[in-house]
Amino acid sequence: MVSEELFKNLVAHAKEYGFIFPSSEIYDGLSAVYDYGQMGVELKNNIKSYWWNAMVRLHDNIVGIDSAIFMHPRIWEASGHVGAFNDPLIDNRDSKKRYRADVLLEEHIAKIEEKITKEVEKGRKKFGEAFDEAQFRATNPNVLRNAAKSAEITARMNAALNANDLGALKQLILDCEIACPISGSRNWTDVRQFNLMFSTQLGSVSDEANVIYLRPETAQGIFVNFLNVQKTGRMKIPFGIAQIGKAFRNEIVARQFIFRMREFEQMEMQFFVRPGEEMKWYEYWKNERLRWHQSLGLGKEKYRFHNHEKLAHYANAAADIEFDFPFGFKELEGIHSRTDFDLRRHQEFSGRKQQYFDPETNENYVPYVIETSIGLDRTFLAILSAAYSEEQLENGEERAVLRIPPVLAPVKAAVLPLVKKDGLPEKAREILQTLRFDFHCQYDEKDSIGKRYRRQDAIGTPFCITIDHQTLEDNQVTLRYRDTMQQDRLPVAGIHALLVQSLKVMGEG
Ligand code: ATP
Numbered sequence: 280m281v282s283e284e285l286f287k288n289l290v291a292h293a294k295e296y297g298f299i300f301p302s303s304e305i306y307d308g309l310s311a312v313y314d315y316g317q318m319g320v321e322l323k324n325n326i327k328s329y330w331w332n333a334m335v336r337l338h339d340n341i342v343g344i345d346s347a348i349f350m351h352p353r354i355w356e357a358s359g360h361v362g363a364f365n366d367p368l369i370d371n372r373d374s375k376k377r378y379r380a381d382v383l384l385e386e387h388i389a390k391i392e393e394k395i396t397k398e399v400e401k402g403r404k405k406f407g408e409a410f411d412e413a414q415f416r417a418t419n420p421n422v423l424r425n426a427a428k429s430a431e432i433t434a435r436m437n438a439a440l441n442a443n444d445l446g447a448l449k450q451l452i453l454d455c456e457i458a459c460p461i462s463g464s465r466n467w468t469d470v471r472q473f474n475l476m477f478s479t480q481l482g483s484v485s486d487e488a489n490v491i492y493l494r495p496e497t498a499q500g501i502f503v504n505f506l507n508v509q510k511t512g513r514m515k516i517p518f519g520i521a522q523i524g525k526a527f528r529n530e531i532v533a534r535q536f537i538f539r540m541r542e543f544e545q546m547e548m549q550f551f552v553r554p555g556e557e558m559k560w561y562e563y564w565k566n567e568r569l570r571w572h573q574s575l576g577l578g579k580e581k582y583r584f585h586n587h588e589k590l591a592h593y594a595n596a597a598a599d600i601e602f603d604f605p606f607g608f609k610e611l612e613g614i615h616s617r618t619d620f621d622l623r624r625h626q627e628f629s630g631r632k633q634q635y636f637d638p639e640t641n642e643n644y645v646p647y648v649i650e651t652s653i654g655l656d657r658t659f660l661a662i663l664s665a666a667y668s669e670e671q672l673e674n675g676e677e678r679a680v681l682r683i684p685p686v687l688a689p690v691k692a693a694v695l696p697l698v699k700k701d702g703l704p705e706k707a708r709e710i711l712q713t714l715r716f717d718f719h720c721q722y723d724e725k726d727s728i729g730k731r732y733r734r735q736d737a738i739g740t741p742f743c744i745t746i747d748h749q750t751l752e753d754n755q756v757t758l759r760y761r762d763t764m765q766q767d768r769l770p771v772a773g774i775h776a777l778l779v780q781s782l783k784v785m786g787e788g
Pocket of ligand 1: 496528530537538539540541543544545610611612613652653654655656657
């Protein structure tokens, strides 16, 4: 099945089994906003704990906080978000549709690149065994013409973005003869900057002074609490502060399900280091974070680094960890060397010193910062899309299964009496009672055992525990594994230990 179709099925599956619902659905939904259902919230909470434990519990020098979403508006001036957290947008006058100017250009470049790929494939077919791709790319006139075109547009786009030259961006769109995908016309407005922050008013008087923002990142809540945590926690550099929380961005192009939302959650950690040592820690956290992703066991080949060439105003090095989503490799997490930009700006804007006294060097300084910033919802989507599979069984039936890593699975075990009589439900409930305080379990006695197995496969439950008549005699149950569908007999007394063990195993590490 092509990945586009599989992705559509996955979105439908996520709704059908209570993972993700469109927000405000009975009012026809709210664009790029989603709700997590009864299974979704469990998976989300498990991802949060997995991250929190890896960052906070497993590091002596990292602590967590939970700062408010509302913050003093000057914070967003100091951070640069009021002035520079913009996307360049352009409207088509005929369709009245709004686009990101850089996205229109990137899609145009991608089409040219596609033409090159097609030309190369044609060559491969024509020349067969003797095909030399490098030589073909270096000499074929169509490939050369398109490659030059793509390079020229990319260079002009980057120059215009870097110089914030909106006129040049529009001219490039006109020169490329890009048409609106909906109206087909080239009747474009000028390019304008659009600030991505949502604003609202604090208190009852609606004048300028009361405008506040919904935070577009959780990071600033950490920066403005840097000294509070350092002093009260007696933290010594290097140390980190972690936070999980909501962030809000008025995204212009919001699509691809929960990949790009207007309200989403971030899991961020800011690591404070000595000036001059930031590159060492930047490399350290790049590797550590990749290892964390790989420990989930979704497949090492699904991740890659993308080093940034165009750096944000606050960074001196930046890389993304990209994941192979059903719609291609896209950013999942950002690792940024933010220099001392944020703390220095807060020092300037607040008039309060944001310095650390280093007892080892006897110096006062504004620390440098390495940030690791991962989207919780994108991680959710990565796990769901890697876990989802539709399988043809030997008996001709089909099953949809979510191979979610056991440690993250919403339900760890299902307890199923084979029939609804003869004392089996009572025995099953007795077993459930020994497990439910430590593991999220489900009890299910409705429908045939086969149907119940399918339902558990569909929500990703790694183990089914079936109680049959034999259980009443030998105190053993049938244990069915989600991934292999294999069945074993197991003494009741061994179930708890088996679950503990299986949840400890963390993939490829
Ligand atoms: P993109 O380039 O995709 O817009 P970004 O570079 O602006 O992302 P960051 O500001 O680095 O993203 O935010 C850190 C992380 O937060 C991202 O790696 C991503 O996982 C998540 N994130 C950012 N924007 C969104 C969004 N609109 N919806 C869901 N997650 C998001």
